[in-house]
Amino acid sequence: MAAVNPLSNPKGVRLQCELCNSPAYLQCTGCKVTYYCNANHQQADWVSIHEKICQLLIPLRIAEPFRSSAKERLHCIEQLSLRKKQLIGITLKEAQKHLYGGRHADVIPAAMHSLSFTIDVYGLATVELVPMYLILAEANIGLGHLLQAEEYLSQAYWTVLKTTDCSNSIRSKLHRNLGLLYSAKGDFEESLRHFSNDVYFASSVSGTNDISVTGGYFHMANIFFRQNKMDIADSLYSEVTDIWHAHLSKLLIPHVNSSSKGISELFGENNQESLDENHEAEALQILSAIYDIREQAAKKDPTKMMQILHALTVLHFLSLDFQKVIKLYCSQAIWQNPDKEQELFSYFSVYKTGTQKGTK
């Protein structure tokens, strides 16, 4: 984290905390244009987003020299708007990443920055604000701040209602969040209604077998699970696993077909087929939760265990986590040959020792 300078402000200058707008007493030494009321707020902002945007804020916050011609002034305004749009992208991506990782408190500063840059560029009450409202709502649901979440969701709801050109994928995400809110309040009926709207709008964009429908199905399954309606929950979890498995396997094909290439060549940064970062986080969240549910079931179904283990194996392979691939592969083999458990785990420990030696 960048160090902080205690402030001695000239008379009449009132600097505000980046996070809470209270009077500020500390300054970030990295950019010297960001201020905080205390070290806790500086730390929270740093972890959430400031580390990524510290230097990018400098040109936005340093007063521009006086421009004489109208052309120069216009150019300056355009440059500023471009910088703000770049910051909207970075802050939104970071907020989303924290959200998928379940780090709800870290979502808030990044999403608030994203919201304020978007208001700056597009104005209030525009559809561009909806993704930020939804992320803020979901983080607040995760933190148990339901009133705050409800406020963001009603902002999102009214904005969508007033916009004729709002995309169905935004509508799908709005209903998913409304579903999560009602689920947190214990109103399962209303929650299921929103999740089925979520699935409806998501499938109207990319079809019924696309990964975008899995979020809605997964949350519906969780409701049925909580209501102890195991048959329907089970079949929805299977559906979700199948869709992810098919999607991940499709991404795997080019790697399998070109086994002569080296790993680095296959998973290079320019590789179009590699797994998108947000999808990877979403898949990990959903598939791990289903695995835990399958694993904790009183009576484990071997077919369903194999199905979820295989989907997770492909996911970890695509994320280059080969230790987990081997471990999951052993677990699958054990489900097929339960009497070989000891033998398979001894292979795994030999493999682990080998790779550890190899990295020294």
Ligand SMILES: [Zn+2]
């Ligand atoms: Zn503060």
Ligand SMILES: [Zn+2]
């Ligand atoms: Zn800074």
